[in-house]
Amino acid sequence: MPEVENSPAVINKFENMTSATAPAKNVNKFERFKAEKDGLALKDEVDYFAKIGWEAIDEIDRDARLKWLGLFYRTVTPGKFMMRMRTANGILPSSHMRVYAEVVQRYGDEGNADITTRQNMQLRGIRIEDVPDIFRRFHQYGMTSVQTGMDNVRNVTGSPLAGLEADELIDTQGLCRAVQDMITGMGKGNPQFTNLPRKFNIAIAGCRDNSVHAETNDLAFIPAYKEDQIGFNIIVGGMFSPKRYVEAIPLNAWVTPEDVVAVCEAVLLVFRNHGLRANRQKSRLMYLIDEWGVEKFREEVEKQLGHSLEPAAEKDEVNWDKRDHIGLFKQKQPGLNYVGLHVPIGRLYANEMFEIARIADVYGSGEIRLTVEQNLLIPNIPDSRMEAFLKEPLLQERFTINPDNVSRWLVSCTGSQFCGFALIETKNRALAMIKALEAELTLPEPVRIHWTGCPNSCGQPQVADIGLMGTKGRKNGQVVEAADIWMGGKVGKDAHLGERVMQGIPCEDLMPVLRNLLIENFGAQPRQSEYYKPPIAMAEIDGENSDE
Numbered sequence: 200m201p202e203v204e205n206s207p208a209v210i211n212k213f214e215n216m217t218s219a220t221a222p223a224k225n226v227n228k229f230e231r232f233k234a235e236k237d238g239l240a241l242k243d244e245v246d247y248f249a250k251i252g253w254e255a256i257d258e259i260d261r262d263a264r265l266k267w268l269g270l271f272y273r274t275v276t277p278g279k280f281m282m283r284m285r286t287a288n289g290i291l292p293s294s295h296m297r298v299y300a301e302v303v304q305r306y307g308d309e310g311n312a313d314i315t316t317r318q319n320m321q322l323r324g325i326r327i328e329d330v331p332d333i334f335r336r337f338h339q340y341g342m343t344s345v346q347t348g349m350d351n352v353r354n355v356t357g358s359p360l361a362g363l364e365a366d367e368l369i370d371t372q373g374l375c376r377a378v379q380d381m382i383t384g385m386g387k388g389n390p391q392f393t394n395l396p397r398k399f400n401i402a403i404a405g406c407r408d409n410s411v412h413a414e415t416n417d418l419a420f421i422p423a424y425k426e427d428q429i430g431f432n433i434i435v436g437g438m439f440s441p442k443r444y445v446e447a448i449p450l451n452a453w454v455t456p457e458d459v460v461a462v463c464e465a466v467l468l469v470f471r472n473h474g475l476r477a478n479r480q481k482s483r484l485m486y487l488i489d490e491w492g493v494e495k496f497r498e499e500v501e502k503q504l505g506h507s508l509e510p511a512a513e514k515d516e517v518n519w520d521k522r523d524h525i526g527l528f529k530q531k532q533p534g535l536n537y538v539g540l541h542v543p544i545g546r547l548y549a550n551e552m553f554e555i556a557r558i559a560d561v562y563g564s565g566e567i568r569l570t571v572e573q574n575l576l577i578p579n580i581p582d583s584r585m586e587a588f589l590k591e592p593l594l595q596e597r598f599t600i601n602p603d604n605v606s607r608w609l610v611s612c613t614g615s616q617f618c619g620f621a622l623i624e625t626k627n628r629a630l631a632m633i634k635a636l637e638a639e640l641t642l643p644e645p646v647r648i649h650w651t652g653c654p655n656s657c658g659q660p661q662v663a664d665i666g667l668m669g670t671k672g673r674k675n676g677q678v679v680e681a682a683d684i685w686m687g688g689k690v691g692k693d694a695h696l697g698e699r700v701m702q703g704i705p706c707e708d709l710m711p712v713l714r715n716l717l718i719e720n721f722g723a724q725p726r727q728s729e730y731y732k733p734p735i736a737m738a739e740i741d742g743e744n745s746d747e
């Protein structure tokens with residue numbers, strides 16, 4: 200993962216490496232520490248780290264290599280780690296949600312979890328002394344956080360309705376899982392893929408609305424027919440970085456679902472063996488494709504695969520607008536329904552996580568699904584149980600199924616509350632602002648508002664109707680938290696990235712700017728009644744952290 204790239208503290212540390220530890224010149228520092236010791240080796244050192252405590256751990260192990268095990272040391276909260284899990288296709292059983300709840304519960308106010316925009320879970324507040332025990336529990340339940348950070352493959356995303364909807368083209372559940380198992384050696388860790396030149400994102404879409412934002416991934420599969428057979432067109436090289444935002448381009452290849460795992464493996468091996476490693480700013484897959492041209496890249500993938508790839512199907516089957524899945528919906532299985540719950544900015548606390556697990560067990564099949572909009576779905580609820588389900592306090596008070604158009608598509612990255620790269624606070628600010636906007640305005644259609652705390656763009660402002668990217672600005676001669684505004688991102692059919700339209704607006708002046716944008720560009724109207732109260736789920740949100 201590129202985590203450490205922009206951190207001056209970490210970079211200085213590597214500058215200071217002694218000649219004894221520093222291998223040949225011209226090799227970048229990250230490559231050097233990877234060559235010295237693979238991150239996976241830390242599996243055997245975790246018990247020792249737990250004994251000596253976070254302050255005594257070698258800094259490179261603590262700040263970088265532990266990310267191979269999914270443990271992210273957070274400088275903003277000294278002594279605490281964030282733990283990033285793997286959730287193939289965003290699907291998990293209630294038992295896993297309960298384990299997460301138990302893990303974060305023991306940290307009291309400091310423990311919570313986030314649903315991420317890769318259909319994944321991140322747990323907060325973790326102390327290194329607890330990690331051996333947490334890993335034992337993960338092992339017991341078949342859960343893993345392995346290879347989730349630094350130069351590894353991120354969570355494999357898939358259609359959140361896989362196996363549930365009648366119009367589905369390909370059920371992606373098994374494919375995402377098989378790709379994850381291949382990359383991680385069934386969750387134990389796989390040294391074949393622990394030293395990629397940089398991070399790598401894979402998405403598999405099986406539906407018609409590109410629910411995974413395929414174009415933002417290094418490698419993505421998009422459903423397409425060849426004659427009567429359904430398979431996937433492949434696109435490659437999508438990436439966002441502070442320096443470059445680029446959509447994935449066609450590989451001119453079509454594969455059957457059976458070939459997906461082999462193609463992922465071949466592409467990863469080509470990237471591992473030939474990807475550019477000298478300059479970390481230029482080591483994502485797209486830079487290799489730039490250097491070689493897509494034809495040569497394709498040939499190398501074919502060589503690695505051991506057979507040629509069929510040319511892409513002429514058109515793909517992504518022809519719907521993107522859906523958010525919030526609300527009640529019939530499944531293809533007669534008599535069963537799925538319900539999409541709105542989780543404001545993806546933040547979850549232990550008591551809510553226990554409740555989610557309980558309602559999934561009591562009303563559904565015990566399954567929970569996460570979406571790239573940071574929301575969650577409970578599938579497999581029989582018609583006969585729907586009425587009781589909808590009366591559950593969690594839906595009434597916290598995670599509504601009927602959010603207001605203003606807040607419905609709100610997405611936010613972590614921001615300065617926990618992330619050391621952040622230039623501004625995002626999640627709590629985004630929530631406070633959306634509540635205020637919601638109280639003032641009504642919108643005819645939902646507007647997708649994305650916040651990201653720095654140019655690293657984890658919150659993907661480039662795909663939003665209105666994107667806010669944290670920066671520093673000036674006001675009255677003082678440096679203040681500010682945001683650049685992006686507009687015009689399109690998702691779903693004909694997805695494309697938006698553009699930066701305003702720069703450096705102090706955060707304290709953002710409200711009127713957002714209000715005007717919503718009125719002028721999205722038909723927002725002032726609310727008629729001054730007695731408007733926001734829907735309960737938004738109103739009840741704990742405002743304690745709002746100003747951080």
Ligand code: HEM
Nearest residue numbers: 201202281315316317319353439440613617618655656657
């Ligand atoms: C290139 C520089 C980047 C850096 C240094 C970086 C750094 C980080 C950090 C530190 C976190 C964890 C923050 C926390 O929750 O404590 C994070 C999470 C995340 N980032 Fe980035 N990031 C970068 C680029 C991106 C890009 C371009 C995307 C996608 C558009 C992205 C997507 C994510 C996602 C989805 C998460 C949540 C975890 C997950 O499910 O994988 N990041 N990133």
Ligand code: SF4
Nearest residue numbers: 612618621652653657
């Ligand atoms: S975009 Fe957000 S989560 Fe990503 S590095 Fe910046 S502040 Fe952290």
